[in-house]
Amino acid sequence: MASEKITSGGKPIAMLKVLNPFHIWALGVGIVLVGEFMGWNFTVGKGGAYASLIACWVIGLLYTCVAMIDSEVTSTVAAAGGQYTQAKHLIGPLMAFNVGLYLVMAYTMLCAADALVVGDLMKSGAEVMGYANLDTKPFVVLTVAFLAWLNYRGVFATLTLNLVITFLAFLSLIVLFFAVDPLHQGVVLQHQALLTDLPYGWIGVIASLQFGMWYYLGIEGTCQAAEEVRSAGRSIPLGTMGGMMTLLVAATITWFVATGLMPWQYLGQAVTPMYDAATLLGSSQLQLMLFVATAFAAIASANGCINDASRAWFSLARDRYMPVFFGAIHPKYRTPYRSVLFLVPIAVSFAFTGLLDQVITFSILSGLLGYTFMTFNMIKFRKMWPLGSIHRGYIHPFHPIPAITLLTLCCATYFATFLGYGASLLSIMAFYILASIWFVVRRYKYVKRADQFTMPWPRPKGY
Amino acid sequence: MKKNYSPPKQGMLGQIFDTVLVLVLVYASLMFPLLFKAAEKAENAAAVAAAAVKSTWESLGQNAIQQAQWIKLGYDPEKAATLINSRFDYTIDPMMLIVTIVVVAGYFMFMLKVSDKQYREVIAEKFDN
Numbered sequence: 001m002a003s004e005k006i007t008s009g010g011k012p013i014a015m016l017k018v019l020n021p022f023h024i025w026a027l028g029v030g031i032v033l034v035g036e037f038m039g040w041n042f043t044v045g046k047g048g049a050y051a052s053l054i055a056c057w058v059i060g061l062l063y064t065c066v067a068m069i070d071s072e073v074t075s076t077v078a079a080a081g082g083q084y085t086q087a088k089h090l091i092g093p094l095m096a097f098n099v100g101l102y103l104v105m106a107y108t109m110l111c112a113a114d115a116l117v118v119g120d121l122m123k124s125g126a127e128v129m130g131y132a133n134l135d136t137k138p139f140v141v142l143t144v145a146f147l148a149w150l151n152y153r154g155v156f157a158t159l160t161l162n163l164v165i166t167f168l169a170f171l172s173l174i175v176l177f178f179a180v181d182p183l184h185q186g187v188v189l190q191h192q193a194l195l196t197d198l199p200y201g202w203i204g205v206i207a208s209l210q211f212g213m214w215y216y217l218g219i220e221g222t223c224q225a226a227e228e229v230r231s232a233g234r235s236i237p238l239g240t241m242g243g244m245m246t247l248l249v250a251a252t253i254t255w256f257v258a259t260g261l262m263p264w265q266y267l268g269q270a271v272t273p274m275y276d277a278a279t280l281l282g283s284s285q286l287q288l289m290l291f292v293a294t295a296f297a298a299i300a301s302a303n304g305c306i307n308d309a310s311r312a313w314f315s316l317a318r319d320r321y322m323p324v325f326f327g328a329i330h331p332k333y334r335t336p337y338r339s340v341l342f343l344v345p346i347a348v349s350f351a352f353t354g355l356l357d358q359v360i361t362f363s364i365l366s367g368l369l370g371y372t373f374m375t376f377n378m379i380k381f382r383k384m385w386p387l388g389s390i391h392r393g394y395i396h397p398f399h400p401i402p403a404i405t406l407l408t409l410c411c412a413t414y415f416a417t418f419l420g421y422g423a424s425l426l427s428i429m430a431f432y433i434l435a436s437i438w439f440v441v442r443r444y445k446y447v448k449r450a451d452q453f454t455m456p457w458p459r460p461k462g463y
Numbered sequence: 464m465k466k467n468y469s470p471p472k473q474g475m476l477g478q479i480f481d482t483v484l485v486l487v488l489v490y491a492s493l494m495f496p497l498l499f500k501a502a503e504k505a506e507n508a509a510a511v512a513a514a515a516v517k518s519t520w521e522s523l524g525q526n527a528i529q530q531a532q533w534i535k536l537g538y539d540p541e542k543a544a545t546l547i548n549s550r551f552d553y554t555i556d557p558m559m560l561i562v563t564i565v566v567v568a569g570y571f572m573f574m575l576k577v578s579d580k581q582y583r584e585v586i587a588e589k590f591d592n
Contacts, residue, residue, distance in 0.1 A: 046551060092578025093585065105489065193528035203553050263529045265547045266536060280535055320470065322485075323478030346486070350493075358493050376575065418563050420551045423496040429566050431492035435485065436570075440577060443481065446470045450588035463586040 016334045018156045019229040024222045024239025026163035029246050031110070031218035031304035033169055034297040036247075036254040037274045038117055039360065042211035045268025046420065047204030049195050049259040054205050055212030056251045058409065060244075063216040065406040066371055067244045068396040069378045071237035074223040075393025077455060078232035082223030082308075083370055083377075084315050088452050090380050093321070095373065096452075097439045098432060100316040102370040103224075107309035108343055109363035110218060112350035114302035115140040116359075119351075120271055121295055128287075140351045147303045148344045151310060154333045155228055162303050165296040170250060172293030176278065177253045179286055180260065188281065189260030196264060209409075209416035213364050215251040218301070219243055220370070224308040233393025306347070310339040320446045321439070361417070361424045368413055369432065375407040384460035467588050518544035 043052035070083070079085040084103060088096035119136030126134040150158045180188045198204055222240045229235040254274065258267055261277050270276055278290035314336030317326035330337040350359055382399055396402060417425045473481075518540045520530045525543075533543050 091575070092580075092582030094581055095574055095578040098574060190528045190532070193526055194532070200551065200553060204551075207551065207553060261532065262536070263525065263532055265543075266533065266538070269546055269549075276536065280532065320473075323473065323481055325475075325478050353493065355493060358496060362493060372571065376571075414563075414567055418560065419553050419555075421496075422559055422563060425563060426566060427492045427495040429570060430495075431488050433566075433570055433573075434488055436574060436577075438484065438488075444581070446473055448470055449468045449585050450592070452585045453589045459590045460586065463583060 016155070017228055017230050019159060019225055019235065021235040021238040021242070022163055023156075023159040024225060024229065024235050025242050025246070026159055026166050026300075027225055027304050027307065028219045028222040028240055028243035029170070030159075030162035030166040030300035031107075031221050031308070032216055032243070032247055032301070033166055033250065034114055034117065034294075034301035035214040035217060036173060036250045037169070037294045037297045038270075038272055039113070039211065039214040040251065040254060041258065041267050041270055041273045042214065042360075043208040043268075044259070044264050046200075046211060046416075047206075047208035048197070048199040049255075049264045049267070050198055051200075051205040051208040052212070052259070053255050055208040056215055056255055059209060059212035059215060059413075060248050060251065062213075062371065062406060062409040062413070063219055063247075064244055065402040065409070066220050066374060067240045068402045069374050069406065070220050070223055071240050071394050072392060072396045073374075073377065073381055074226050074236045075233045076390065078226040078229075078236075078393070079315075079454070082226060082312070083220065083374065084312055085226075086223075086377055086381075087373060088319070089455055090377050090384065091373070093444060093447060093452055094436060094439060096319075097316070097321045097443070098436060099370060099373055100312050100321060101432065101435060102366040102373075103312035104309050104316070104343075106363045106366035106370065107218070107221065107305040107312070108347050109350060109359045109366070111144065111302045111305035111309065111343075111347045113356060113359050113363065114298040114305065115143045115347065115351045116356055117272070117298040118143045118295055118302075121275070121291065121298070124272065124275065125291055137352065141348055143299065143302060144306070144344055144347050144351075147299065147306050148340055150303065151306045151340045152330070152333065152335060152337050154335060155225070155307065158303060158307055159225075162300045166300045169293045169297040169300065170246065172289050173250055173253050173274070175289065176257055176274070176286065179281060179283070180257055182256065189257070191260045194261075194263060195259060199264070203419065206412060207416050207419040209413045210361075210364065210419075210421065212416075213367060213413065214360070216244070216247050217364060217367050218304065218308075219247065220367075221304060221308040224311045237394040302347075306340065306343065309343050309347075310336050313343065314339040319452065320448065321443060324446075358424060361421050362428055365417060365425065365428045368410060368417070371406060372410045375403045375410070378403040384462060385457060386461070390457050465587075465592060467592055468584075517541075523547050 043055045073086050074082060077086050077089055082103065084096055084100040087099040119139040122139045123134045123136050150161065182189065185191060200207065219240065222236060222243065226232050226236060258273050258277050261280050262273070267273055272294055275290045275294050278286040313322065313326055316322040317324055317339065326339045326342060328338050329335065379400060387395065520540050523540060523544055525533065
């Protein structure tokens with residue numbers, strides 16, 4: 001189904017259906033893989049190395065639930081906007097507005113963090129070559145501007161680039177894993193000497209769940225391309241579940257290598273831990289490879305984030321939840337070009353604030369709020385349209401266990417964020433509460449009621 | 464049959480105002496936690512810096528292999544002490560915890576309730592008219 005959009009010229013036009021499961025894999029893994037190169041290690045800082053491993057697997061379970069739920073709902077509600085469109089059809093306009101904002105904020109902030117990493121990496125590289133104090137700002141601007149240009153020109157080229165560089169970045173983790181001689185402890189890896197007990201006890205394990213999300217944050221972004229895949233029922237579940245498997249392997253390798261090479265106190269605060277790991281091995285080839293791979297991972301992530309944030313912003317505007325000016329599609333390239341361009345200066349300005357931990361926490365919390373929504377969404381979906389009442393591209397097993405598990409783990413992660421980042425949590429909640437009040441009082445009057453339900457389904461049960 | 468709701472058209476100035484307002488809210492929520500953190504960070508940094516003076520690998524509790532890795536990473540005991548002595552404080556303030564729970568739960572309850580009311584309007588227009 002190709003839904004109709006209005007271009008700037010007023011001519012009805014639709015986005016192109018050109019993507020396959022590999023592009024979906026590249027979109028999901030591309031956004032997330034940077035998390036294996038930086039950011040995941042803050043779990044070590046919050047609870048120690050073992051806490052990080054526990055967070056890796058517990059949050060892996062959270063994301064497996066997310067992937068299962070998302071695959072069913074997205075393969076049924078196949079439209080741009082992903083979870084936003086789902087909320088519109090299953091919960092209501094205010095929830096949809098909030099979910100749209102979660103997506104825009106999570107991806108734009110993540111894009112800003114990625115651009116910062118590219119800048120910092122260039123500075124490190126320049127230092128190795130003897131150029132100290134390189135200004136990172138031009139690299140931040142160049143990265144975002146180049147990727148925005150790619151996104152402006154077309155989704156196929158954008159995600160094909162992601163497919164290539166994501167695969168190369170993933171490959172570098174495998175090469176690093178074999179380079180450390182993983183079967184022989186004490187030769188290169190020193191887990192016996194470097195792994196300590198839990199430095200904060202079990203409360204540290206819970207606290208580490210917050211940054212544990214960084215191992216996988218953004219995999220749910222696969223849903224944003226639902227309107228541009230050739231077969232949503234096949235491509236979305238295959239690409240998303242395949243992506244989760246890839247990330248579980250990558251996260252475990254990353255933890256294993258890094259904790260066997262660095263003291264946890266260093267690792268817990270490192271900006272580019274995998275590049276540091278390669279540096280410790282004393283091989284210039286490995287160091288160069290991880291330099292390039294970290295840059296590729298950050299670029300792939302920023303690329304996917306621009307793609308997803310612009311689609312979410314575009315969807316909000318198309319439905320008049322946000323100014324309708326942004327709801328246009330380019331007549332030639334068939335991309336939401338105004339949304340793409342609008343988000344460029346915003347991502348750059350977030351990056352320029354230099355508040356990396358605030359930016360990351362905003363991104364993580366926006367994601368977490370979105371996952372909490374998914375639990376209500378799934379329960380209502382099965383209740384309002386029971387199995388057999390509408391066509392589903394994919395049906396996830398064991399319902400409602402994944403939804404209940406997801407809600408439980410979300411609550412644990414809110415508590416984890418409260419431990420150490422309580423003020424940020426309240427501040428970000430204040431943003432979403434004020435934005436919700438603003439939507440109810442001011443924006444909702446611009447929304448066409450009946451247009452909020454476009455699926456060819458029967459009337460929902462209970463309504 | 465009830466007539467479908469017809470929304471007003473928003474002018475360009477109104478669109479600009481709404482966009483800017485959302486951006487202002489985002490930046491405010493990014494900066495707000497810094498008001499709480501600035502004093503706390505300065506206090507912690509001073510304590511950590513004081514503890515770093517005259518540190519040795521032994522006083523920092525680092526074994527031989529840990530010491531070797533710190534040195535490879537370019538750290539001496541005094542520089543490493545800043546990282547080693549910097550720790551999170553997980554003391555729970557019960558009042559803050561209760562406020563946080565009320566805010567998060569209240570937010571979702573408000574949203575589900577208002578969304579349900581709006582959703583009924585959507586369904587009524589879509590299926591009744």
